[in-house]
Amino acid sequence: xxxxxxxxxxxxxxxxxxxxxxxxxxxxxxxxxxxxxxxxxxxxxxxxxxxxxxxxxxxxxxxxxxxxxxxxxxxxxxxxxxxxxxxxxxxxxxxxxxxxxxxxxxxxxxxxxxxxxxxxxxxxxxxxxxxxxxxxxxxxxxxxxxxxxxxxxxxxxxxxxxxxxxxxxxxxxxxxxxxxxxxxxxxxxxxxxxxxxxxxxxxxxxxxxxxxxxxxxxxxxxxxxxxxxxxxxxxxxxxxxxxxxxxxxxxxxxxxxxxxxxxxxxxxxxxxxxxxxxxxxxxxxxxxxxxxxxxxxxxxxxxxxxxxxxxxxxxxxxxxxxxxxxxxxxxxxxxxxxxxxxxxxxxxxxxxxxxxxxxxxxxxxxxxxxxxxxxxxxxxxxxxxxxxxxxxxxxxxxxxxxxxxxxxxxxxxxxxxxx
Numbered sequence: 001x002x003x004x005x006x007x008x009x010x011x012x013x014x015x016x017x018x019x020x021x022x023x024x025x026x027x028x029x030x031x032x033x034x035x036x037x038x039x040x041x042x043x044x045x046x047x048x049x050x051x052x053x054x055x056x057x058x059x060x061x062x063x064x065x066x067x068x069x070x071x072x073x074x075x076x077x078x079x080x081x082x083x084x085x086x087x088x089x090x091x092x093x094x095x096x097x098x099x100x101x102x103x104x105x106x107x108x109x110x111x112x113x114x115x116x117x118x119x120x121x122x123x124x125x126x127x128x129x130x131x132x133x134x135x136x137x138x139x140x141x142x143x144x145x146x147x148x149x150x151x152x153x154x155x156x157x158x159x160x161x162x163x164x165x166x167x168x169x170x171x172x173x174x175x176x177x178x179x180x181x182x183x184x185x186x187x188x189x190x191x192x193x194x195x196x197x198x199x200x201x202x203x204x205x206x207x208x209x210x211x212x213x214x215x216x217x218x219x220x221x222x223x224x225x226x227x228x229x230x231x232x233x234x235x236x237x238x239x240x241x242x243x244x245x246x247x248x249x250x251x252x253x254x255x256x257x258x259x260x261x262x263x264x265x266x267x268x269x270x271x272x273x274x275x276x277x278x279x280x281x282x283x284x285x286x287x288x289x290x291x292x293x294x295x296x297x298x299x300x301x302x303x304x305x306x307x308x309x310x311x312x313x314x315x316x317x318x319x320x321x322x323x324x325x326x327x328x329x330x331x332x333x334x335x336x337x338x339x340x341x342x343x344x345x346x347x348x349x350x351x352x353x354x355x356x357x358x359x360x361x362x363x364x365x366x367x368x369x370x371x372x373x374x375x376x377x378x379x380x381x382x383x384x385x386x387x388x389x390x391x392x393x394x395x396x397x398x399x400x401x402x403x404x405x406x407x408x409x410x411x412x413x414x415x416x417x418x419x
Contacts, residue, residue, distance in 0.1 A: 015080030016052045017204025018179075019152025020044065021091035024075045026175050027159040028056045029095035032071035034167050042075070044159050046207025047151065054078070057090060070096040079209050085188045086200055094176040095160075098124060103172065121164050122172035123157040130182025131202060136195030138230025139223060147191070147201040148177060155207060177202060190220055193274070194227050218281045224273045225282075225289050231270075234292040235411045238275040238282050240313070244298040245272055247391045251297075252412070271411055279303075280311030280379055287383030294380075295407045297389040300398060301348040306388065307371040311379060324368065325351050332363040352392050365390065365399040373401040 028042040038059035045051050059073040072094040079087035103122060127133065127146025134141050140149040156175060164173070179185075182199035186192070191201060205219075228236060239245045275282040279296065286294045296303065305313050307324040326342055334342070338358050345351040355361040372388055380386040387404040391397050400408075 013080040015078040015082060015084070015087070015209035016046070016054070017152070017207055017209055018077055018086060018089070018091055018200065018202045019149065019155055019204030020046055020052055020207045021054070021075040021077050022093055022148070022152055022175075022177050022202050023155035023159045023207075024052065024054050025056070025073050025091055025093035026095065026156045027163060028059070028073050028075075029071045029093050029175075030160045030163045030173060032059070032061060032073070033069065033095045033097070033173070034163065034169055038071075038073055044155070044207075046204075047155065048206040048208055050206075050208050052207065058092065064096070068096055070094050082209050084209065085185055089179055089181055089185060089200070091202070092128075092178045092180070093156075094128075094178070096174050096176075098122070098172040098174050102174070121161065121170055123160050124172065124174045125153050125156055126174065126176050127199075127202075128176045128178035130179030130186075130199040131177050132182070132186060132191050132196035132199040134195065135197055136227050136231060138226040138228070139194065139196070146177070147196045147199070149201065149203050149205075151205045151207075152202045155204070190224065190274070193272075194224055217276060218278055218285070221273060221275055221278060221282055222285050225285050225291070228271065228273065229289045229291065233271055233414065235271060235407065235414050236273055236286055236291055236294050237271045237408075237411055238273050238279075238286075238294060238296050240276060240298045240302045241274060243393075244391075245274075247299075247396075248297045248389070251389070251391070251397055252408075271414070277302075277312050277314040277317070279306060279313060283311075283376070283379050283384075283386055287380060291384050293385040293387070293407045293410060295387050295389065295404060295411060296376075297391070300352065300390050300392050303372070303388060303390060304348060304368065306375055307368045309375040309378075311375075321348055322351065324371075325355075325364070328367040328371070329355060329360065329364045331367050332360045334358065334360055334364075349392065349394060352395060352398075356395065361395075362399075369399050369401050376401070 023044050024042045027044060028039055032038045038056055041053055041055050043051060043053040054075045057074045057076060061071045063069055072092060074090040074092040077086050077089045077091060125148060127148055132147035134143050134145050134147050137143055141147060160173060179200055186200045283294060302313050304321050304324050308320045310318045310320060322343060326339055329342055330339060338354060341354050342351045355364050376386040376388060385403060385407060387401045387407045389400045389404050
């Protein structure tokens with residue numbers, strides 16, 4: 001595509017989604033199925049009114065064992081300048097005509113739909129090799145269905161029915177979407193966490209990939225939270241990345257939690273959501289989905305920014321790491337010499353060593369956590385309880401906001417009850 005956006009002062013090329021690939025391939029395959037040659041290129045208009053044109057690859061026709069004709073082709077995913085692990089994947093669609101007895105739900109060929117008074121053909125969309133299968137409620141498709149979202153389904157259906165209408169063809173079609181490398185690539189996505197097994201998802205609300213899209217990342221968090229909500233979870237443990245998750249697992253082995261009895265081995269692994277840098281958005285989404293509590297756990301270098309009310313912790317949104325530690329250390333009683341050393345520190349890890357050596361690390365963390373608590377609760381308002389745990393790779397647990405241990409105990413209790 002020759003459409004561009006600007007991110008962090010860089011001109012970046014847009015791409016198109018796996019859903020757009022599937023719609024392009026479906027349109028070309030149905031053209032071949034209805035008697036035309038495969039086009040060298042195919043074109044569609046996406047839901048956001050962008051026109052996408054792509055090359056058709058791997059085009060072929062054949063017959064099944066019953067002699068039924070099929071046509072299949074692929075379109076290569078182009079993510080533009082977005083760092084998308086699905087970039088370059090071939091998205092295949094095989095098209096074949098449905099027989100009367102194969103129509104789902106008792107529909108008959110040419111049955112009228114709710115919006116179109118004239119009789120129209122039907123389009124059945126299925127997932128094949130490399131397309132994930134939904135196993136948990138709360139996602140766009142119900143458990144048991146192929147992970148082909150409703151947006152791409154509408155795009156595919158619209159493109160195919162347009163071809164059938166042009167050719168006065170009333171027979172209905174089956175579209176089988178497959179991605180030969182999808183299962184391997186899916187391990188690098190959030191699909192395993194979301195309960196989507198066996199391959200990638202066919203996605204795309206707008207049909208267009210906009211590089212480094214804020215919306216795309218927050219929608220991934222929303223999807224994960226919806227899965228947890230549908231599974232009955234009332235409490236969520238949000239971590240910026242795997243380091244936070246590993247810390248919590250280790251911390252649980254020795255933590256003295258309210259109401260905890262014996263050697264409880266409750267796991268909260270099923271309650272994790274990776275929030276990346278989007279602290280504020282995660283709070284908002286958890287509130288919208290009516291969760292009762294949200295606990296953040298992460299390394300000081302990432303979460304210290306919350307002490308200054310910075311709710312997107314990416315460096316381009318603001319830093320203030322050392323400024324925050326400086327002001328907290330000053331309140332904790334640090335002298336001028338220590339403050340100057342902290343100001344010159346390259347990392348928060350180095351600053352923690354200095355505070356530990358001077359004997360005021362605990363007091364500094366106490367003040368920082370008070371500030372974090374204020375800003376977290378101001379963002380959440382009265383929608384849900386929000387707390388935080390801090391750790392450091394060298395010294396381990398640094399502290400938590402006032403209600404953090406209680407919220408962690410509630411998480412463990414929910415996990416132990418089988419949620």
